[in-house]
Amino acid sequence: MKNKYDEFYFENDTNYPASVYWDLYDKNQMEAIRKYDGHMFCPICKLAPLTVARGNQRRYFKVIESDTEKHDIDCPYRHKMASKKETNNFYKDLDTTDIRNRLISCLNRMLKKVFNNMDGNGLLVRGEKKSKNNFFDFNGNGGERKYLPHKNFNSGNLKEDMDIQKIYYGKCALYIYKYIPKGGADIKMYYLKILSRNSKKQICEISISPYVYNYLSNELTDIPEERDEALNYYLCFSGILEKNKYSYKCKLKDSRLLVLEKK
Numbered sequence: 001m002k003n004k005y006d007e008f009y010f011e012n013d014t015n016y017p018a019s020v021y022w023d024l025y026d027k028n029q030m031e032a033i034r035k036y037d038g039h040m041f042c043p044i045c046k047l048a049p050l051t052v053a054r055g056n057q058r059r060y061f062k063v064i065e066s067d068t069e070k071h072d073i074d075c076p077y078r079h080k081m082a083s084k085k086e087t088n089n090f091y092k093d094l095d096t097t098d099i100r101n102r103l104i105s106c107l108n109r110m111l112k113k114v115f116n117n118m119d120g121n122g123l124l125v126r127g128e129k130k131s132k133n134n135f136f137d138f139n140g141n142g143g144e145r146k147y148l149p150h151k152n153f154n155s156g157n158l159k160e161d162m163d164i165q166k167i168y169y170g171k172c173a174l175y176i177y178k179y180i181p182k183g184g185a186d187i188k189m190y191y192l193k194i195l196s197r198n199s200k201k202q203i204c205e206i207s208i209s210p211y212v213y214n215y216l217s218n219e220l221t222d223i224p225e226e227r228d229e230a231l232n233y234y235l236c237f238s239g240i241l242e243k244n245k246y247s248y249k250c251k252l253k254d255s256r257l258l259v260l261e262k263k
């Protein structure tokens with residue numbers, strides 16, 4: 001299957017979810033094309049140029065066949081995405097130090113501005129990198145190189161392949177709701193509420209048991225408990241999403257499956 005990109009790296013700046021493009025496109029086609037087309041690149045290696053697929057069914061970004069070789073040598077998009085089975089196997093025998101390092105790399109590389117790797121003209125320098133691109137890679141069932149399913153949670157298509165465990169990441173505003181049953185004294189569950197930074201609409205919530213919360217308490221203690229005090233964060237976690245009437249939900253199974261940083 002062809003890789004479809006639902007985020008893009010915009011020249012000399014940072015990664016944007018596809019919605020940034022389409023919001024402008026729907027308002028003013030010409031302006032979107034003038035601003036972005038020809039200036040968008042692979043969100044991981046930042047080298048392979050992205051082109052726009054304006055389909056009726058689905059809009060997305062792609063790298064055309066003849067540009068595949070422009071991905072950096074260690075870019076995961078040179079490979080195929082892992083199947084559901086391979087992904088399950090990966091998470092079954094999980095090395096928790098390994099996954100934590102992957103999430104930290106994901107947070108740093110996908111969400112922050114790129115300062116390294118630039119020469120004096122602000123151009124990317126090939127081969128002088130401090131950081132690597134292969135933080136989603138692993139060996140699939142046949143020993144073939146594959147990459148772990150992942151998605152920017154601001155990209156707006158969370159429903160897609162929802163039953164496959166993914167690394168979700170994005171910029172967001174956070175607050176935390178501590179559930180204490182009526183008449184009880186103890187917190188039974190923590191709900192980390194992920195809001196869109198702009199609209200402050202809820203994107204998703206992560207339920208965290210008191211046991212798992214203990215391991216994360218240092219990092220979660222600064223998060224406000226009131227929705228209108230929600231603070232901006234970079235967030236990256238791995239899990240399986242579910243959807244109910246109100247929101248997407250994810251249960252955090254291990255403290256090492258979540259990293260965050262105040263922004």
Ligand SMILES: [Zn+2]
Binds near residue numbers: 043044046047071076
């Ligand atoms: Zn690439």
